[in-house]
Amino acid sequence: MLTIALPKGRVLEELIPLFARGGYVFPSEWFTSSRKLVFALPEQGFTLFLAKPMDVPTYVEYGVADLGIVGKDVLLEAAREVYELLDLRISPCRLAVAGKPGAEPALYPRVATKYPRIAERYFKERGQQVEVIFLNGSVELAPLTGLAERIVDIVSTGKTLRENGLVELERITEVTARLIANQVSYRLKREAIQTLAERLGKAVEGEVSA
Amino acid sequence: MEKPREFEKPMGFRDLPPKLAARKRRFEERVHARFSAWGYEEVCTPTLEFFETVGRASAISESRMFKCLDREGHALVLCPDQTAPIARMAASLLKDEPLPLRLCYHARVFRAQEVEAGRQAEWFQSGVELVGLEGPAADAEVMALALDCMRACEVEDFQLAFGHTALLDGFLRERISDESVLEQLKEKLGERDLVGFQEIVNNSPLPQQAKQEVLFLLHVDKGSEGMKELAKRTRSETVLQAVAYLEACRACLEAYGFGEYLVFDPCLVGNLGYYSGVYFEGMGSGQAFPLFSGGRYDRLYERFSKPMPATGFAITLDRLMASGKLEVPETRCVGVLYPPAAMRPAMALAEKLRNEGNRVIAEVWRSERDEARMRRKAKQVLLLDEKGGVRRVDDCSA
Numbered sequence: 001m002l003t004i005a006l007p008k009g010r011v012l013e014e015l016i017p018l019f020a021r022g023g024y025v026f027p028s029e030w031f032t033s034s035r036k037l038v039f040a041l042p043e044q045g046f047t048l049f050l051a052k053p054m055d056v057p058t059y060v061e062y063g064v065a066d067l068g069i070v071g072k073d074v075l076l077e078a079a080r081e082v083y084e085l086l087d088l089r090i091s092p093c094r095l096a097v098a099g100k101p102g103a104e105p106a107l108y109p110r111v112a113t114k115y116p117r118i119a120e121r122y123f124k125e126r127g128q129q130v131e132v133i134f135l136n137g138s139v140e141l142a143p144l145t146g147l148a149e150r151i152v153d154i155v156s157t158g159k160t161l162r163e164n165g166l167v168e169l170e171r172i173t174e175v176t177a178r179l180i181a182n183q184v185s186y187r188l189k190r191e192a193i194q195t196l197a198e199r200l201g202k203a204v205e206g207e208v209s210a
Numbered sequence: 211m212e213k214p215r216e217f218e219k220p221m222g223f224r225d226l227p228p229k230l231a232a233r234k235r236r237f238e239e240r241v242h243a244r245f246s247a248w249g250y251e252e253v254c255t256p257t258l259e260f261f262e263t264v265g266r267a268s269a270i271s272e273s274r275m276f277k278c279l280d281r282e283g284h285a286l287v288l289c290p291d292q293t294a295p296i297a298r299m300a301a302s303l304l305k306d307e308p309l310p311l312r313l314c315y316h317a318r319v320f321r322a323q324e325v326e327a328g329r330q331a332e333w334f335q336s337g338v339e340l341v342g343l344e345g346p347a348a349d350a351e352v353m354a355l356a357l358d359c360m361r362a363c364e365v366e367d368f369q370l371a372f373g374h375t376a377l378l379d380g381f382l383r384e385r386i387s388d389e390s391v392l393e394q395l396k397e398k399l400g401e402r403d404l405v406g407f408q409e410i411v412n413n414s415p416l417p418q419q420a421k422q423e424v425l426f427l428l429h430v431d432k433g434s435e436g437m438k439e440l441a442k443r444t445r446s447e448t449v450l451q452a453v454a455y456l457e458a459c460r461a462c463l464e465a466y467g468f469g470e471y472l473v474f475d476p477c478l479v480g481n482l483g484y485y486s487g488v489y490f491e492g493m494g495s496g497q498a499f500p501l502f503s504g505g506r507y508d509r510l511y512e513r514f515s516k517p518m519p520a521t522g523f524a525i526t527l528d529r530l531m532a533s534g535k536l537e538v539p540e541t542r543c544v545g546v547l548y549p550p551a552a553m554r555p556a557m558a559l560a561e562k563l564r565n566e567g568n569r570v571i572a573e574v575w576r577s578e579r580d581e582a583r584m585r586r587k588a589k590q591v592l593l594l595d596e597k598g599g600v601r602r603v604d605d606c607s608a
Contacts, residue, residue: 063498083402087409165549178405183500184493187369187473190432 002046002185002192005065007053007074011177015069016092022196022203041127045192057082057180066185067193072175073154075117083186086179089204093156095172097122098140099149100165106149112142113152122152122172140164222323227404229538230531234334236538237531238316241336241359248355250314253297257318261285266298267294267513269484274321276331292337293522294510300341301514309342309518315569316527330528337524339506341511344519346455349488349506350462356492356502357468358521363534365494365501370458370471372490373478377440377452381427381476384445385420395424400479404428407477432473434460440476459488480505488521497533501525544568545588547575548598555598 006012011183016026024044035055038049051059054069057080060068073095075084095118097111109130113119116134123130133148135141140160142148155161155168179200181193213514219225226234242252259265261277262285268275270290278286292315300311316336323329338355340348353370360368378396386392391414398407411424423443430436434457441453456474463469480489480503487506494501504523511518544563548556553574560572571588573580585606586592595601 061498081402084405087405182498183402184498187371187493188367188495190473 001042001066002189002196003065004046004048004070005051005056005059006048007056007070007177008050009053011053011069011071011091012050015177016090018090018200018203020087021206022199024199025165048058054078060180060182063184066182066189067196068180069177070180071154071177072173073115073118075178075180076173077117079117079121081183083181084178085181085186085193086201086204088179088200089179090177091156091175093154093175095175096155096168097170098143098151098153098155098161098166098168099171101167103149109150110148111150111152112139112148114139116150118172119152130202140166164205220331222329224330224332232538233531234527237363237527237534237536238334238336240362240536241525241530242314242316244355244359244362245314245336245338248312248338248351248358250312250355250445251295253299253313253315253318255289255292255299255315257289258286259289259295259298259529261287262511263600264294264298267297267510268480269293269507271536274323276320276322289317290321291319292317292335292524293339293507296339297341297510297514297520297582300339301511301516301518305516310348311339311341313341334527335524336527337502337522339520339522340539341520342518343521344381344508346458346488348519349521350459350466351489352504352521352523353459354463354468356490356504357463357466357471359525359530360492360494360501360534360591362583363530364534364536365530365534366496368471368492368501369473370490370492371466371473371475371478372456372488373476374452374456374472374488375479375485376448376487377456378427378479380446380448380452380462380478381440381444382424384449385416385424386414388414389501396479399477404477427476430474430476432475434474484510488522490523490541494533497529499526499529501529501533541569541587542590544570545584545591546570546594547570547580547584547591548572548594549575549596551596552594552598556594559592559594559598559600 006015019026038047040047040147055075056068057075057078059065060082061080069088071091095115110133111119111130112133112135113122114135114137116132119132138149142151143166144164147148150169152172158168161168179197186193238471247548265287266273268290275290276288280286287523296313296315300313314337319333320337321333323331338352340352349470357368357370382392382395391410394410395407398410408425409500411421426443430440437453437457441450460469460472463472478489478491484507485505486508489505490503491500502523502525506521508519511520546556546560556572560570563570573584575593581591581593585604589606591604592600593602
């Protein structure tokens with residue numbers, strides 16, 4: 001039996017067809033019944049639960065979930081000791097630095113972000129001195145209100161940036177959803193994990209399992 | 211800074227209440243009995259060491275050490291591991307002892323935590339160092355001892371995963387000449403980022419054949435088949451030697467009766483630049499982190515001016531306690547309540563009961579409330595009369 005932590009929201013919608021291509025069909029009430037968090041699928045050998053994306057690596061590191069699915073952005077930010085097994089190539093986006101077009105460099109530059117660790121590392125590696133300000137969401141507000149000149153955030157289509165009069169300035173890294181595993185489960189439940197990873201791997205490559 | 215409240219402890223440190231302390235003692239004693247049965251002698255080293263010597267020699271990164279200064283201004287560290295201090299002792303105090311040395315320890319180690327509040331900063335570690343002996347039999351001995359401890363502590367589904375630094379390095383080097391790519395690949399394996407590993411390989415200018423062979427490392431069979439498959443694909447003496455070394459370890463461990471617990475993983479990487487040969491990690495059910503890790507670290511003793519081969523492992527006792535099913539036996543507790551006049555006979559009775567293997571709590575009887583209180587602690591309460599005779603026996607086991 002494998003316990004898998006899945007992220008609520010954006011990634012989940014793309015996950016269900018991917019799992020289906022791998023031969024794992026999830027009940028349709030997933031889309032409708034909103035409050036339930038834990039789903040037992042004994043015939044597939046799974047227990048699934050839904051968590052905040054940022055918490056998925058935590059559940060996996062502490063082994064309450066053997067496996068998890070989460071964006072690379074979260075993995076970089078959370079820096080947990082987990083195995084990163086497979087690039088699911090869904091929910092593609094990028095981590096980027098954005099700001100108002102043509103803004104003068106500030107004397108005391110400030111960067112607002114939901115990803116303080118990634119932002120700090122990125123600017124440190126470039127020898128730039130910035131103050132990183134942590135925000136819980138709606139990071140685009142920061143340059144509009146004057147809290148910070150720039151932001152570090154995920155960008156997929158760029159629509160949100162455009163609507164707020166911001167432009168992408170630098171690209172930090174590409175992001176897709178990943179399959180991660182607890183380091184002990186990776187050993188003790190190797191066969192089950194291997195089977196799932198292989199079937200999902202094929203689904204990613206576009207081959208449909210029977 | 212806010213004044214801490216009276217019940218607070220520094221971040222990452224914790225108390226062990228009686229039940230947990232009893233469990234820790236039980237596990238430590240069980241582990242020590244195995245160490246001792248295998249001929250390992252216990253040593254103790256100081257809690258504080260010089261940063262410049264022991265601190266720098268440690269496998270733990272500097273950012274995770276607690277440091278302070280002594281009165282002369284030397285930087286000191288709270289020991290982040292036991293291997294480096296024991297190397298210091300073995301290279302100095304024990305330098306004239308006949309080799310090999312078989313040493314063991316039960317100690318606290320300290321790691322400043324960066325990830326989040328509440329993570330442990332102090333751990334109980336039990337481990338062994340086998341100093342001055344090279345070859346697969348030595349590595350297999352410590353691996354077998356680690357597994358013996360798992361069995362003794364009744365860990366379920368335990369496993370030992372092992373690899374070899376020269377095998378991984380050699381196999382990659384046969385195909386990749388760019389030193390920085392090599393380092394990146396090993397770093398990715400150290401971070402358990404198999405996706406990142408594949409990305410680097412796929413984006414490198416290597417020929418297709420070489421790419422496939424490098425990626426094959428991720429899919430190697432976990433048994434002895436895997437070693438044979440690697441040996442078939444290799445071109446260098448280094449890798450063949452490493453494979454032969456691991457085969458010999460496996461044969462040894464099979465002789466010890468531990469063959470079925472072994473998992474070969476060429477991608478298992480310990481602290482890069484510290485381990486110089488075999489590296490291994492152990493896991494068991496009910497614990498999401500490795501229970502022990504260890505390996506060969508032949509270069510460490512150079513730092514203490516006495517180059518010697520060495521191998522060993524450390525068990526994280528806190529994790530073993532969470533995984534092992536070993537129970538803490540309860541010693542029968544007997545309460546003796548006596549009136550002040552019967553002190554002498556009461557003490558004699560308590561002494562007799564203690565010698566029979568009971569835990570005995572003896573207190574003066576003042577009121578009925580003392581009886582009620584004692585009944586909550588003891589399995590049996592003896593009430594004495596003025597002359598020291600037993601006037602009532604209360605059995606409280608129900």
